[in-house]
């Protein structure tokens with residue numbers, strides 16, 4: 456079980472939040488994920504008699520922080536404004552190196568796999584090693600962003 460491997464306490468709500476994050480291609484903010492989860496619950500309510508589970512915004516925030524700390528997802532800093540204002544964090548459950556397109560409205564999408572692979576293949580490994588040796592650090596992963604013109 457993914458949560459146990461990452462030393463994370465399992466709850467049904469965390470499972471739901473993580474599934475929704477993993478299923479989303481939109482790199483959602485906590486607020487977007489909160490609205491998504493609660494609108495799905497509302498939709499379930501119309502077809503099943505069982506009460507919808509309400510997940511609070513605080514639970515979404517806390518869970519995303521816990522996932523980030525344990526390496527299940529990563530937090531992105533959106534350089535542009537979102538519906539929540541400037542600087543709301545977006546989250547990404549795809550942990551492999553990949554390339555993002557940042558739209559003028561702050562949305563972040565993954566570039567197509569083939570383009571992504573070609574872009575990353577053009578970053579020379581010897582350059583990465585030189586960054587490590589000159590700065591005395593270890594590079595964990597690469598993140599490339601293409602910022603779309605307004």
Ligand SMILES: [Zn+2]
Nearest residue numbers: 547549555565
């Ligand atoms: Zn991504």
